Amino acid sequence: MQFWLKLSSSLAALYGGAVVALAAALMHLWHSSLTELATGRVLAALAMLALHALGLLLLNIWQPTKLLLAVRLCWHLGVWLFCWTLLSGVFALPLHISALAPLGGQSFILGWLLLAIASWCQTSWHRE
Numbered sequence: 001m002q003f004w005l006k007l008s009s010s011l012a013a014l015y016g017g018a019v020v021a022l023a024a025a026l027m028h029l030w031h032s033s034l035t036e037l038a039t040g041r042v043l044a045a046l047a048m049l050a051l052h053a054l055g056l057l058l059l060n061i062w063q064p065t066k067l068l069l070a071v072r073l074c075w076h077l078g079v080w081l082f083c084w085t086l087l088s089g090v091f092a093l094p095l096h097i098s099a100l101a102p103l104g105g106q107s108f109i110l111g112w113l114l115l116a117i118a119s120w121c122q123t124s125w126h127r128e
Contacts, residue, residue, distance in 0.1 A: 001064055001069065004069060004072070005060070005064055008056055008059075008072045008076065009056070009057065009060055011056070011076060012052075012053045012054075012056035012057045013053075013057070015049050015050075015052070015053035015056075015079060016050070016053045016054075016057075018049065019046050019049050019050045019053065022042070022045075022046055022049075022087075023046055026039070026042055026043075026046075030042075034090070038090045041086045041087075041089065041090050042086070042087065042090055044086060045082070045083040045086040045087050048078070048079070048082055048083055048108065049079060049083050052075045052078065052079055052108065053079075055075060056072060056075055056076070059071065059072060062122070063122065065118065065121075065122065067114060067117065067118040067121060068115075068118055070111075070114050071111045071114045071115045071118065072111075073111075074107045074108070074110045074111030074114060075107070075108065075111040077104070077107040078104045078105065078106075078107035078108035078111060079104070080104070081100045081101065081103050081104030081107060082100075082101050082103075082104025082105055082107070082108065083104070084100075084104075085097065085098060085100045085101040085104060086101060
């Protein structure tokens with residue numbers, strides 16, 4: 001399980017860096033070339049990416065369990081399905097399949113529901 005925790009943390013840190021880089025690019029490179037709709041989609045993707053990057057990093061303060069690992073998996077899946085779909089649609093990137101965005105959103109929601117369940121199942125929250 002240690003490998004998956006390290007991988008999750010590394011990806012979350014990369015997501016955080018991507019948020020900063022994409023926000024800077026949005027403000028400095030694309031601010032006049034994107035439509036209002038496209039800008040809204042990029043901002044929605046960045047918001048979800050930032051929120052779940054922080055959430056994934058905060059999960060590290062708790063005792064790792066299989067249920068929390070499932071939360072991580074759902075959130076990573078959500079990032080890739082939801083955020084990639086929005087960004088790839090705006091920038092005409094490969095593998096743009098618009099039907100994947102709702103699946104990403106559902107993965108985010110499932111992760112949050114699993115976290116709610118985990119809060120009642122955990123006997124010890126903090127790492128020892």
